[in-house]
Amino acid sequence: MSSTVIRAQAKPVAESIDGEFYRDVISGLRQRQKQLSPKYFYDALGSHYFDQICQLDEYYPYRTELNLLPDVAADLNDYFADRGAEGLNVVEFGAGSLHKIKPLLDGVAAIRRFTAIDISGAHLHNACALLAEHYPSLEIQPIEGDFTKPLELAPSAATPMGFFPGSTIGNLNPTSAIHFLASARKTLGDGSYMVLGVDTKKDEQVLNRAYNDREGVTARFNKNILTRINRELGADFEPDNFDHSAWYNRERGRVEMHLCSRSEQSVRLGKENFQFRIGESIHTENSYKYHPEEFQQLAAEAGWQAEKWWLAEDNLFSVVLLGNQGQVELTP
Ligand SMILES: C[S@@+](CC[C@H](N)C(=O)[O-])C[C@H]1O[C@@H](n2cnc3c(N)ncnc32)[C@H](O)[C@@H]1O
Structure with missing residues (x-):
């Protein structure tokens, strides 16, 4: 019997989420605690970074x-x-x-x-x-x-x-x-x-280490969401102007991942400008345990x-x- 790879009937993802991606990003950045959905990590490069994360000690x-x-x-x-x-x-x-x-x-x-x-x-x-x-x-x-x-x-x-x-x-x-x-x-x-x-x-140390690897792969994975927003939605984020930050929030039973602004800065997306204070974060992922x-x-x-x-x-x-x-x- 030969293998059958049936191609998906769903629309290509870029077409099907474009409008939704834009709306989600705008509405996430308008929140008091700015946030982005982790599903947007996964463009081709994001999937590649995730594979690299899987190989980390x-x-x-x-x-x-x-x-x-x-x-x-x-x-x-x-x-x-x-x-x-x-x-x-x-x-x-x-x-x-x-x-x-x-x-x-x-x-x-x-x-x-x-x-x-x-x-x-x-x-x-x-x-x-x-x-x-x-x-x-x-x-x-x-x-x-x-x-x-x-x-x-x-x-x-x-x-x-x-x-x-x-x-x-x-x-x-x-x-x-x-x-x-x-x-x-x-x-x-x-x-x-x-x-x-x-x-x-x-053990919280095990959790904190898992999301803060020494090689900085998780940081690249995290920041890639900003690069993707720039490329696909025309924003002007400077990914290097944000720091990767991840820690275990014991009260909520989850590891939180954030991107913290290194300076006071403004980012344009469409007709909107989003202001960041020094240290202000975008919450990009939770990982509940x-x-x-x-x-x-x-x-x-x-x-x-x-x-x-x-x-x-x-x-x-x-x-x-x-x-x-x-x-x-x-x-x-
Ligand atoms: C944490 S990785 C796990 C990958 C794989 N299942 C594993 O265990 O190694 C999450 C996977 O889910 C996909 N993903 C994340 N959010 C998704 C969503 N809302 N719908 C479909 N796929 C999603 C990502 O592209 C990625 O491949």
């Missing part, structure tokens, strides 16, 4: 989750074999470079079809083409789009299983995370499952039941299987 989430996934896959294989699943359609939200799906493809025999959703279009299509070379009998469907928007899956007899690794769920605030999980449940349909990578609360029981509660509010947890050594990272039935199992 300090950035434990990537390798910890990747190391956990073969065990997850082995358990999922048994889980679905016990239930006589005929086939699985895995739908990955925010699929990136598709590194995390490989352990599942290697270990879960029931996977027949793979749908990869990402906002970073060119990066997604390249990653899907590479995956197709390695998994020639897998049906692969790239969908270039925003996973927070309603989505319709192609009809398939296989059981849908969402896949949301990388602790990307942590980039949504808890209310938006519940909203996303409820909408994913609707998209995936009755009898579906979802596997999520959820970063845990831990959850104890398993906190996340279980959040998923339950979206109608999902946690069926199985996998915890990495020292509880550094967790993976959870959500579904509609079953008992919670904690696997150390």
Whole structure:
């Protein structure tokens, strides 16, 4: 059987978000605490920087989750074999470079079809083409789009299983995370499952190091959002006039990432001028961390039941299987 890479029917992302990108940036910069959505980090260069972040010593989430996934896959294989699943359609939200799906493809025999959703279009299509070379009998469907928007899956007899690794769920605030999980449940349909990578609360030094690497890759990733706004929306940000800043906010249980103005300055976008005081920041990303029981509660509010947890050594990272039935199992 030959591989089938079905091209996305969605509009190219540049066309579909242009107006929205502009509106979002203007409205974010008008806030008292200026802010930008982290989804706008991911143009082609942003996706490339994210891949570099994943290779950093300090950035434990990537390798910890990747190391956990073969065990997850082995358990999922048994889980679905016990239930006589005929086939699985895995739908990955925010699929990136598709590194995390490989352990599942290697270990879960029931996977027949793979749908990869990402906002970073060119990066997604390249990653899907590479995956197709390695998994020639897998049906692969790239969908270039925003996973927070309603989505319709192609009809398939296989059981849908969402896949949301990388602790990307942590980039949504808890209310938006519940909203996303409820909408994913609707998209995936009755009898579906979802596997999520959820970063845990831990030693603050480990967290602060992970988002402040010595090589400055995370800083480049953060500032790239300003370069992108200049290029695509015609603003006149001077990215080097902003400092990357990231820290764990214990009260809110999240790492916050900001860009702090190095001077008093004014930035033009369209007809508007935005003033910055020295030290004033643009809040660019949150990365919420959850104890398993906190996340279980959040998923339950979206109608999902946690069926199985996998915890990495020292509880550094967790993976959870959500579904509609079953008992919670904690696997150390
Ligand atoms: C933290 S990275 C995780 C990548 C990959 N899943 C992993 O675990 O290594 C987040 C990914 O989600 C994508 N993304 C972020 N916001 C998105 C959105 N609203 N809709 C679709 N994709 C999004 C980014 O382009 C990026 O590939």
